[in-house]
Amino acid sequence: MYNVAILGATGVVGQEMLKTLIARKFPVKELKLLASSRSAGTSVTFDGKTYPIEEATPEAFAGIDIVLASAGASVSEKLAPHAVAAGAIVIDNTSFFRMHPDVPLVVPEVNAHHLDQHKGIIANPNCSTAPLVMVLNELRKLAPLRRVVVSTYQSVSGAGKEAMEELREQTRAALNGETHKPEHIVHPIAFNLVPAIDSFLDNGYTKEEMKVTNESRKILDEPDLAVTATAVRVPVYICHSEAVNIEFDRPVSVADARAQLANAEGIELMDDPANNVYPRPMECAGSDPTYVGRLRGDVSHPNGLNLWLVSDNLRKGAALNAIQIAEALVARGLLKARQEVAL
């Protein structure tokens, strides 16, 4: 049994973490929900049980074994070292530590062995990267990857619960011929697309796009893997979708790719075009697997393969993967269990 703290417990990912801990019966001894001073003193009710929210201070981690952090990069930057100093392992869902050489960046189905090198902080990848590397990792077993071109279709929940509410209110306003000013997404998103997520870098890519490139390289242990991404926000509440074009070192048949993905842990093929079956975000929201469909060759390249994936960005893209990391730490003997105390 472990003492677990959720840092950012009132956010959309924090809530999903709480839900996932319970659903997966993670052996929690004590649960501490931490958030900013704004939320401290309030409480969260889930599954009939009420959890008080405490303020996330540097001292809040005494006695904690695992911190599931999802309160923003600056909060993780400030508080994760205190949690580690207090003896906890931090599983951080923010981007802050992901590319740090001493921090394993882990999707358990792909690179759980990276956990063995952890020094207290383990990073959870970006919500578009996680499902992508799930699929790339399976397919590279058929042939080496040469180049990947990704276009994302990302839901507003990736920008937090306020962005979900913004989509709802903007849509309602639009249907009534009114306008609702954007606050959480930079431009109106109702019945619209915003081809920019996170801030811009000097090379013209957004940070979100370069996360897909850099994090895929690190997780797959292929530092030179050629990956280019275009990240687009779409008016969908939950689930990120991706159109993925993969160029291999040699031809890979659709049949082989299908067989490989059909047997992969955490991946579900949903690919029956004759019956209009392919993954769609609304239908996949609330599910754990990375769904893959539209698997086909590539008329533009003999070694190419195209596919479409959909994954719940709050689950595999965030909370589920974080809890899976905690489970993998346990399975690998990297977390010492607390003795049961007599109550």
Added chain:
Amino acid sequence: MYNVAILGATGVVGQEMLKTLIARKFPVKELKLLASSRSAGTSVTFDGKTYPIEEATPEAFAGIDIVLASAGASVSEKLAPHAVAAGAIVIDNTSFFRMHPDVPLVVPEVNAHHLDQHKGIIANPNCSTAPLVMVLNELRKLAPLRRVVVSTYQSVSGAGKEAMEELREQTRAALNGETHKPEHIVHPIAFNLVPAIDSFLDNGYTKEEMKVTNESRKILDEPDLAVTATAVRVPVYICHSEAVNIEFDRPVSVADARAQLANAEGIELMDDPANNVYPRPMECAGSDPTYVGRLRGDVSHPNGLNLWLVSDNLRKGAALNAIQIAEALVARGLLKARQEVAL
């Protein structure tokens, strides 16, 4: 002055054709609005003027110089030959004749010279192809194209006005916690994505996707051009957007690409990331240009370039391009003007 018939005048593209003819002051002598027997006898009011709708029969084309057809492939298949036999030139917005070797497929800024070979029928390209070839045609002036990977984000107006109404009603229902059965788009589209447009082919692509490949090759006169597309329907009313990755024969700088596109007819650069400026469908709807933004290099390939384009699928993707073809026919002396008759 010319006698013009709009075939499919009550549809969303037919209406846009009427609007565009008037807006561009095309020299119309007589205008005939044709539709199915269902609509015959009704009328359309535009700009204060009322136009009666007549039934589209094989005999309806007597005395007509130009037919702008947008009533579906099967209607064009049946009626276009009658219109040509009656002496008209048919500018067909449907897919039926596009790949026919005797039918020029034309985007005037790109291949107006193909019009000289017409035999009565001229095809208007698919609404995703038109803006794409506008951009590819400019960029190939800098270096030969080697391969193009496209992911589309296509609005529901591409599926007709009933699909636009369906998005509206489904969205309204979803906001009220109700459901609205899909009829015009195969799956629910409100707050969702449908990664399939038109029917599936044996190679796993949809017809819509292969239109992008095949039509681009024909318009650009590059029969072996490597193009692969993934076509996705998004909950947007008007404008198709595309994430485009282009591989050239040699490196092309972003600066050169920017200069080339900035000076191109029919293209408008909207590319100032520092100020969050990039094209978005809601803001570009109702405009003629093909908007280009997110221009950047390609971290996955030394000869690569990425961009994002948005274009009004009812305008450049349909009605505007059709009227531009008519204008080009006039400019090239391929249409004989009718004498003014004394009234």
